[in-house]
Amino acid sequence: MKYVGKSVxxxxxxxxxxxxLKYVDDIKLSKMLYAAxxxxxxxxxxxxxxxxxxxKALKGVKDIITGDLFTKRAGLYLEDKNFLAVGxxxxxxxxxxxxxxxxxxxxxxxxxxxxxxxxxxxxxTNAKDGMKKNAPLVHPDLGDYKCAPVFFPEPGxxxxxxxxxxxxxxxxxxxxxxYVIENTFYVPHVQHVxxxxxxxxxxxxxxxxxxxxxxxxxxxxxxxxxxxxxxxPLNKLRVISPAxxxxxxxxAGTTLxxxxxxxxxxxxxxxxxxxxxxxxxxxxxxxxxxxxxxxKTAVNKEGKITAVQNEFxxxxxxxxxxxxxxxxxxxxxxxxxxxxxxxxxxxxxxYTNHPVGGPYRGFGMCEIHFCIEQNLDIVAEEIGLxxxxxxxxxxMKPGGTTGTGELVTQSGLMECLEQVSADIxxxxxxxxxxxxxxxxxxxxxxxxxxxxxxxxxxxxxIKLNEDGTAHLLVSAQDIGQGSDTVMTxxxxxxxxxxxxxxxxxxxxxxxxPYEWQTVAxxxxxxxxxxxxxxxxxxxxxxxxxxxxxxxxxERDLKLKDGYVVSKIYPDKxxxxxxxxxxxxxxxxxxxxxxxxxxGSFIPPNIRNAxxxxxxxxxxxxxxxxGVQGVEVExxxxxxxxxxxxxxxxxxxxKVINPQLIEGQVEGAILQGMGTALLEELMLKDGKVMNPxxxxxxxxxxxxxxxxxIKFVENPEETGPFGARGVAEPAMVPxxxxxxxxxxxxxxxxxxxxxxxxxxxxxxIKAKEI
Amino acid sequence: xxxxxxxxxNGEPVEHAVDTNKTxxxxxxxxFDLTGTKEGCGAGECGAxxxxxxxxxxxxxxxxxxxxxxxxxxxIEGLTVNGxxxxxxxxxxxxxxxxxxxxxxxxxxxxxxxxxxNPNPSLDEIKExxxxxxxxxxxxxxxxxxxHSVAEQNNS
Numbered sequence: 001m002k003y004v005g006k007s008v009x010x011x012x013x014x015x016x017x018x019x020x021l022k023y024v025d026d027i028k029l030s031k032m033l034y035a036a037x038x039x040x041x042x043x044x045x046x047x048x049x050x051x052x053x054x055x056k057a058l059k060g061v062k063d064i065i066t067g068d069l070f071t072k073r074a075g076l077y078l079e080d081k082n083f084l085a086v087g088x089x090x091x092x093x094x095x096x097x098x099x100x101x102x103x104x105x106x107x108x109x110x111x112x113x114x115x116x117x118x119x120x121x122x123x124x125t126n127a128k129d130g131m132k133k134n135a136p137l138v139h140p141d142l143g144d145y146k147c148a149p150v151f152f153p154e155p156g157x158x159x160x161x162x163x164x165x166x167x168x169x170x171x172x173x174x175x176x177x178x179y180v181i182e183n184t185f186y187v188p189h190v191q192h193v194x195x196x197x198x199x200x201x202x203x204x205x206x207x208x209x210x211x212x213x214x215x216x217x218x219x220x221x222x223x224x225x226x227x228x229x230x231x232x233p234l235n236k237l238r239v240i241s242p243a244x245x246x247x248x249x250x251x252a253g254t255t256l257x258x259x260x261x262x263x264x265x266x267x268x269x270x271x272x273x274x275x276x277x278x279x280x281x282x283x284x285x286x287x288x289x290x291x292x293x294x295x296k297t298a299v300n301k302e303g304k305i306t307a308v309q310n311e312f313x314x315x316x317x318x319x320x321x322x323x324x325x326x327x328x329x330x331x332x333x334x335x336x337x338x339x340x341x342x343x344x345x346x347x348x349x350x351y352t353n354h355p356v357g358g359p360y361r362g363f364g365m366c367e368i369h370f371c372i373e374q375n376l377d378i379v380a381e382e383i384g385l386x387x388x389x390x391x392x393x394x395x396m397k398p399g400g401t402t403g404t405g406e407l408v409t410q411s412g413l414m415e416c417l418e419q420v421s422a423d424i425x426x427x428x429x430x431x432x433x434x435x436x437x438x439x440x441x442x443x444x445x446x447x448x449x450x451x452x453x454x455x456x457x458x459x460x461x462i463k464l465n466e467d468g469t470a471h472l473l474v475s476a477q478d479i480g481q482g483s484d485t486v487m488t489x490x491x492x493x494x495x496x497x498x499x500x501x502x503x504x505x506x507x508x509x510x511x512x513p514y515e516w517q518t519v520a521x522x523x524x525x526x527x528x529x530x531x532x533x534x535x536x537x538x539x540x541x542x543x544x545x546x547x548x549x550x551x552x553x554e555r556d557l558k559l560k561d562g563y564v565v566s567k568i569y570p571d572k573x574x575x576x577x578x579x580x581x582x583x584x585x586x587x588x589x590x591x592x593x594x595x596x597x598x599g600s601f602i603p604p605n606i607r608n609a610x611x612x613x614x615x616x617x618x619x620x621x622x623x624x625x626g627v628q629g630v631e632v633e634x635x636x637x638x639x640x641x642x643x644x645x646x647x648x649x650x651x652x653x654k655v656i657n658p659q660l661i662e663g664q665v666e667g668a669i670l671q672g673m674g675t676a677l678l679e680e681l682m683l684k685d686g687k688v689m690n691p692x693x694x695x696x697x698x699x700x701x702x703x704x705x706x707x708x709i710k711f712v713e714n715p716e717e718t719g720p721f722g723a724r725g726v727a728e729p730a731m732v733p734x735x736x737x738x739x740x741x742x743x744x745x746x747x748x749x750x751x752x753x754x755x756x757x758x759x760x761x762x763x764i765k766a767k768e769i
Numbered sequence: 770x771x772x773x774x775x776x777x778x779n780g781e782p783v784e785h786a787v788d789t790n791k792t793x794x795x796x797x798x799x800x801f802d803l804t805g806t807k808e809g810c811g812a813g814e815c816g817a818x819x820x821x822x823x824x825x826x827x828x829x830x831x832x833x834x835x836x837x838x839x840x841x842x843x844x845i846e847g848l849t850v851n852g853x854x855x856x857x858x859x860x861x862x863x864x865x866x867x868x869x870x871x872x873x874x875x876x877x878x879x880x881x882x883x884x885x886x887n888p889n890p891s892l893d894e895i896k897e898x899x900x901x902x903x904x905x906x907x908x909x910x911x912x913x914x915x916x917h918s919v920a921e922q923n924n925s
Contacts, residue, residue: 480906
């Protein structure tokens, strides 16, 4: 292949290095107004009264809204959310009123003049407490909420989804087990920390057409949610996402758009902008849900896991419109990438009075694998196996079955395990670097499937230009992962024209075709496949016309370097440029007209699983498998952990762009290291205590380890050129591999992240005593 | 309250009346539409707003605009001269040293100031030099390689 599999340079590179790419916050529109938000200082409180009079009187203030003006709920999977609190605030920081004014400063000053009277309610600040019978209810009306039929809320409780997986006969397997081992883990809330904070602009024309410029990953999903919330038909609602400065899931759904839309609806013609501060970003954008987990494992004498019983309790926060699906995804992936005959899993999404949980790179997989992979090492040690051996015995191989009972036909997990074990030299003990520093190694496996509705669709349009160039239109968003480049490469390969002759346009629901969402590591796979189909469509039109022009059967024609060429007589050819607007005959007449290729794709035959058992023949598009191994050095005097080396190998089906896929894995490793060692959203009575980079540290350039990054390529038959997704999966094994390496180095297992110097040091001290 | 200041902006002398409480970042973005300089935190912690002031990299969110009086300010827009990219910009593209691009201008300006001061930094010096610029996407490795490759060109 000429373009696929090559490190084609990023098509958005020059715009980004010159600073000329316009992100939403860079957009200045004439007569623009600025919004600011009044937020609840309580985690759970009835709103008794809001007095806006003083704020309204401030010069430069244009309008003020409160939640009671727009009471319709919105949400992706469960419609439980209002953009401005209606009746009560459910988390500390929830928007209760919004102002728009001539300047940001005036808007902020006005916010300070709004007086809100609250009646403070008892708050749910721990998901496990939230499940208790007498717990305060965060959403007493849960039973009235509209919900997709694959989720199971329990009205009258705080449980917004209870996913069950029941495979085989787990109780019997536990009775017959040689060993039964139980472990508990806790994964705290973290935040995505895109460097670009959330931002949006809304403007409604005189005729009721609303345009929203939003730094969002999924313009079409945002359009749909906003349409429901504000009763605006889709043909009058345009969502434009010109650029996204990092998403990682935090910009997948709707967040701040719904705060400014009511203002735009009342102040026709005026664009209204709202940009989050870093503090907002930590508190009022999505956060990653917390997880309390319990894993019970049954093992036979040979080290084969015969059963697992999992309990996952997700701290979903105040709204779980998106979080319900994380509980589901974690539930159906609950075995990890292991072939286990008997499975009993309960995964609960629980409302709490915490910031809103949402999708974060890995979508539950990073969290559950932190538990699964440490549990596996604990089990291995108990029964006298090495971490490598237990994974070799139990790891998913073709012919195995997943927790949902699906037969696995494709899995490169064992190849990845061998590669990583060799690269990290897992069987060689780490050398001591000094008496004060100890070293250790750890490995972890991971798997992930795209967590999306069965019928999540993608589409693409390719327009050929009369000079032989082309425009590719998709709504897959380049959020940094490089999708613009990868989509261009796929088109270039099918059409056999060089990538620099293709211009890609994305992110405008009025102009670029439907894409469900840029999430779930599904873009290369699904949007890529739509691009592939669109170009095949254009190609077949080109061949049809060439057959007439050249007098050669279509079957004997191919596309090559901008021409339709005979496979038999290479000198017989016609330029794509000469066919782009149709075929013209010698008498000047023409046929067909301009060539536009159309491609649509839904992963084939994905069917709902049984709602009581979670079992199903084909409930997900595919699984991506991979392994990472790390070597760490722990300073036993300070407790500080340094990650020295990470070896990574994933089965990605097909590497479309080696340089870009490497970048995905490198970024994922650093993000995984951040959660493992540094990051935690500190919550006290529902309040975020560390909403700044001073108090919430993310990895910097000084933290990078040596990285050995490899791939295996067992093709995914439904993906473009065999490709499947990897951007999220690559983060999944990092944190547990570090935890296992810390144990290898120190004998300390914390069962929680982040494994900070402070925690490790106190564990070392406790051990010495 | 406004004050009139004179300074050099991307090589051009400028006279500008600016609010005395406005930051350099806001002045660049709002008054000059130089939006390549990004705001990531507004508190000097992420480096996204880095520009070069009299040869030194500064967080423009921490500098008051009026402090530009008599200074030479270089932003990402000033790095490209007559459509010719700076070697650092070319190297960032070549090495795929960017993903979402939001930290990129600040990262490049930090690297530019660093190379001006030390044309031959070691890998460790590069790591240290950009440690005040947060990037959430790339894992930094390709950024370090991109800067290092320019340093090597400088010295070849």
